Amino acid sequence: MTTINNSIWINAGEASGDMHGARLAKELMEREPDLKVMGMGGSAMEKAGCDIRYPMQMISLVGLTEVLPKIPRLLKLFGQIGDILKAEKPKAIILIDCPDFNFRLVKIARKLNIPVYYYITPQIWAWRQGRAKFLQKHVRKILCILPFEQQxxxxxxxxxxxxxxxxxxxxxxxxxDTIEPDPNLVGILPGSRSKEISSLLPEFAIAAERLSKDFPQLKFSIARAPGIKEEKLRHFWPNHIPVTINQPENRYRLMRNSNVIMAASGTATLECALIGTPTLVAYKMSALSGFLAKRILNIKYVSLANIIPDKLILPEYLLEQATADNFYSQIRQWISSPESAQEVRAELSALRKMIGEPGVAERTAQIILDDINKG
Structure with a gap:
């Protein structure tokens, strides 16, 4: 393939994509030192040596009401990226999640005959499975991060x-793995969004109060997510229940130190699962959103720790089931019956083996470069 220069465009639209994009860019440039990596991303990709043409904050939009006023700006942005791709003619474009933005880039790349690789694909198996036809038609290769996605x-x-x-x-x-869990420590992960924290943390606190009456030796520790102030967490936690607040950089240690965990659904529950700690998964949303989710989602479970093995390992308390009563009952069972918690740990150990080995960015970089270089 003839290219004007030896470059690759990576497009990431939010914090985790920026982090994973940075590791992938580093591996690509280590394998081809004269390779130039450019694109859209954040500070992590920039530190890794990427030429960030557009900051990812430009597309970090949530909700229809926020998107609509910005459509003219987004259309202008697509035009500008198209002009850059036409001028630079990178030998590949790597997309990371963000389907609503990145699917539009796929079309631009196809018109310019630039091969597209999708790393960390949108979870279309959960809903909108018809999008697979679009990917089949326009994307050269998908690099899956979940074992069942390949099939x-x-x-x-x-x-x-x-x-x-x-x-x-x-x-x-x-x-x-070398850290021994504290049998008296209950970890609490209330999420990283204000709505999650305000709806779940008070319920976690009520459960904690009841648990401390049954088991006076218990200690509680909350993991503070980046961007969330400690005062906000304490606002939803009663003063008479002692609690420590863990800083974001210590969250993995807290997950391992804890005997059991109450957590908002999200990436953190998969992290807890890989670390091996029994965790209850909680999620709340409005009645209307819950009704719509039940109708459009094509999945039995919400946590990847359960979706990947296709079995319920971590108990899920969703919507109207996300109550202090249910949280209390589940944690009480694990504490009063340690063998039930041990069964969960054994299941989580098997799950970790199923997910694979470290070296994901290295493997992904090599696969993409081999595929590009073979023509």
Missing amino acids: FFKDRGVDAQYVGHPLLDLMPLEEL
Whole structure:
């Protein structure tokens, strides 16, 4: 393939994508020192040596009401990126999640005959499975991060390869494995969004109050997410229940130190699962949103710790089930019956083996470069 220069465009639209994009860019440039990596991302990709043409904050939009006023600006942005791609003619474009933005870039790349690789694909197996046809038609290869995704995409004619979950590269699992859990510590992960915290943390606190009456020796520790102030967490936690607040950089240690955990649904529950700590998964949303989710989602479970093995390992308390009563009952069972918690740990150990080995960014970089270089 003839290219004007030896470059690759990576497009990431939010914090985790920026982090994973940075590791991938580093591996690409180590393998081809004269390779130039440019694109859209954040500070992590910039530190890794990427030429950030547009900051990812430009597309960090949530909700229809926020998107609509910015449509003219987004259309202008697509035009500008198209002009850059036309002028630079990178030898590949790598997209990271963000389907609503990145699917539009796929079309631009196709018109310019630039091959597209999708790393960390949108979870279309959960809903909008018809999007697989779009990927089959326009994307050269998909690099899957969940073991079952490869077969899902292959069944729909998409060239897909499983590389492992990028969390494996970020988590110091061997070091964490040496930490012995504290049998009296209950970890609390109330999430990273204000709505999650305001709806779940008060319920976690009520459960904690009841648990401390049953088990006076218990200690509670909350993991503070980046961008969330400690005062906000304490606002939803009663003063008479002692609690420590862990800083974001200590969250993995807290997950391992804890005997059991109450957590908001999200990436953190998969992290807890990989670390091996029994965790209850909680999620609340409005009645209307819950009704719509039940109608459009094509999944049995919400936590990847359950979706990947297709079995319920971590108990899920969703919508109207996300109550202090249910949280109390589940944690009480694990504490009063340690063998039930041990069964969960054994299941989580098997799950970790299923997810694969570290070195995800290295494998992904090599697969992409081999594929590009073969023509």
